[in-house]
Amino acid sequence: MSNAVGTGIKPQSKAKNAEFRKAVQALWLRWSDEADSHGVNDFYGLQASICRSMIEGGECFVRFRVRRSEEGLSVPLQLQVLESEHLDTSVNRILITGNMVRNGIEFNKLGQREAYYLFREHPGEKLLVSNGESVRIPASEVLHIYKPLRPGQIRGEPWLSRVLLKLYELDQYDDAELVRKKTAAMFAGFITRLDPEANMMGEGAANEQGMALAGLEPGTMQLLEPGEDVKFSNPSDVGANYEAFMRQQLRAIAVGMGITYEQLTGDLTNVNYSSIRAGLIEFRRRCATLQHHVIVFQFCRPVWNRWIELALLSGALPSQDKDTSIKDVKWIPQGFDWVDPLKDQQAQQMAVRNGFKSRAEVVSELGYDTEEIDQEIAADNNRADEAGFVLDSDPRHTTPPKKRGF
Structure with missing residues (x-):
């Protein structure tokens, strides 16, 4: 939009x-x-x-x-x-x-x-x-x-009708991975009793206030009763294929929407000047x-x-x-900004000088009204003349006068 x-x-x-x-x-x-x-x-x-x-x-x-x-x-x-x-x-x-x-x-x-x-x-x-x-x-x-x-x-x-189902399923997959990671991270450790018959019918160990020691908070150390051992859990990661899988699915969604992966996700990690420019040209043609x-x-x-x-x-x-x-x-329409505006300005200048484009067309591509630009330039020049300014943007002062023949 x-x-x-x-x-x-x-x-x-x-x-x-x-x-x-x-x-x-x-x-x-x-x-x-x-x-x-x-x-x-x-x-x-x-x-x-x-x-x-x-x-x-x-x-x-x-x-x-x-x-x-x-x-x-x-x-x-x-x-x-x-x-x-x-x-x-x-x-x-x-x-x-x-x-x-x-x-x-x-x-x-x-x-x-x-x-x-x-x-x-x-x-x-x-x-x-x-x-x-x-x-x-x-x-x-x-x-x-x-x-x-x-x-x-x-x-x-x-x-979004073509990719709506894929978006839903990808969201479900991402949520499942998040829940799996969160659930695994909750188990900081497991208490293993060396005496199997110890406190079999009890409700578990409690502190002096009678509160059970079943829950653990990050960084909390609990004193264990004699005969108890602690084993720490090693939660599984989401896997090395998670990022690659998500990237591939998002690329398929971007194709279905008619945009690039970078525009869908904002991820510019693997792009260079040429690739992002090529993608922008195709996208802006669609726009x-x-x-x-x-x-x-x-x-x-x-x-x-x-x-x-x-x-x-x-x-x-x-x-x-x-x-x-x-x-x-x-x-x-509003003009598009490019990654390297200097090169684009030089290319536009060459196109006008070579007769491939008119100045009015270039101004329109930038999203401006040619008549308004001309009026503003004329007003700027008049103010500069009244104030006695000599600006290098005014070609009247930078262009050498033509020699007259005899």
């Missing part, structure tokens, strides 16, 4: 009108703090909550909540994130309209989603205000977010797929379109009748 979402996948308006772009970015910045209908997260916190719900339950739902203007929101729209249990999977029937309801999802004759049957409250809540009946919500008001693994899949699959195919396409894109429409209708944004680019946007 921290790699797929991080601090948030943020929008950069691509509208042609520069003033409109500036107004959109400023309005979005204010609204992102108001996005959650529960008031717990901002818009980027909702992204993290959605990603977490997909990992746990395989899917989640987001319902558009259009608000009244008197509620004082910058844009009259909020989002309600619902867990997968809100879907009433008991609804399965063919309607008189010809639509078919499967697992609480209504499809029309073309196979398109028409509606969702959702519970008002989570069915696991102890106190239910409603009678437990589901409500039909048009599909235009609900976002169903999940990672499809095959064509025609209508529900999401929990990401990029999740970002663009699921989070951006299924969640961010429809939210942005609805938000622009309501912002224009409510007057929060100036009308742009003839501009067809008002909804154009680029979503920028």
